[in-house]
Amino acid sequence: METVAFWILGVAAVGTGAAVFAVDSMARATFALLASFLCTGGELLLAGLHYLGVLVILMMIMEMLVMAVFMVMYMMNPAGLMPMTMLHNTRGALAIAGAAFAAMTAGILTVPWPERRGRPPRDPAFALGEAVMGPAMLVMIVIGLAILVTMIATVVLATDRGRYDRDRAR
């Protein structure tokens, strides 16, 4: 059951990823990419990484939608409603992508895979955080809070002079 789900999600992730470059509309490309990310999030859930999987789903939906605003906004044709293509420098891109694919496939096939040691931890998200951050965890928490406060403060300061400025300015 899980194997079937793994393969379905994997194929769907690759397929929707490829669709990004096949569709002719910015909106469709954006949502094809989002679908691909969601499939990846599903794979993480299957791997038992609940927190990371759900976080990928949450963050990717938010991020891709904010992206959609900017991508459509900055398209060269008005509102991105005209047909477009995501392909640029096709030959060079094909060469680079082909080489990267060949290198990674060669790596997968030739590198001897290590045997599994130990057992999965009780809380994989916690273990991953420990492994990545280690003793810097406290610093990271403080910096994370500082970043959040900076973001909010910046927006709060900016809202005062927005396009919806109050009448008192006059």
Place this chain on the structure above:
Amino acid sequence: MVEVLALGVLALAAASLDAVLADGRSGPGVRAAAAPLREAGRLLAQQRRTTWRADRLLARTGVVSLPVAAALAAVVVPLGDRAAADLPVGIVWFNAMEVVAWASVWLAGWGANSAFALVGGYRFLAQGLAYELPHMLALITAALAAHSLDPRGIAAAQEGLWFVVWMPVAFAVYLLSVPAMAFWGPLAHPVGADLAGGAMAELSGPDRLVLSAGRYGLLTVAAAVAVPLFLGGGAGPLLPAPLWSLVKTCAVLALLVWVRRRVPVLRMDRFMEAAWTVLIPAVLLQMLVVGIVVVS
């Protein structure tokens, strides 16, 4: 499965209550209560209106994804002390499914290839972070106090004292951000009347029915999550736990529906400013208080 079924029944009840509260526009009492069903029947029979060069695939995706997201959010909501899905990070999952509404509204608005619908879709995205950040912080505050991202765990942590008692600010912010996330009532700007219906302007027939049902579903599931987060879950005298969960959910949902008819539409720029300058700092302070209590 029973959770999703309960969600459907409660959403229909909310729609009925809304029709009853709508100042007798659909007739008195019983007649008004059945108005959503009549409206559903009318929409099912109505022919679809089509727009020129609409992106049907995206529009349909947007319409269908909203009720699907509401149903997927419902599987982590505990009735009593058991939930349909055994997900230890249920709160994050619930929030992820709520954010699907951004995609739904934008897709429905974009897909129609119509100016008002497009503006409605963009409106929701522009407001998104101002609504989502206080909402998310309110969710995290309850999770922080319970040391758990699992709604069942959070409900269990309120054995002695309901969270609403000692984190009222988080609860108030949650109640305020729920209508915003479900683009409902005084915060229904993405589908506002000032935009001729906004993202829903071009939706007709079954499409309109599905999206409206999804919106009620989202509102209902958000009301249901308030119960394990702040209102002690299934705790209560006499009645069994699942029943208490339902009773409390109905109370929160009725409050949200009632507010729609009693509060005028908020000016969205004013609300957004208040969200950034008042709600977020207030809920951050609440979180600080909760954090200090938890650590000490």
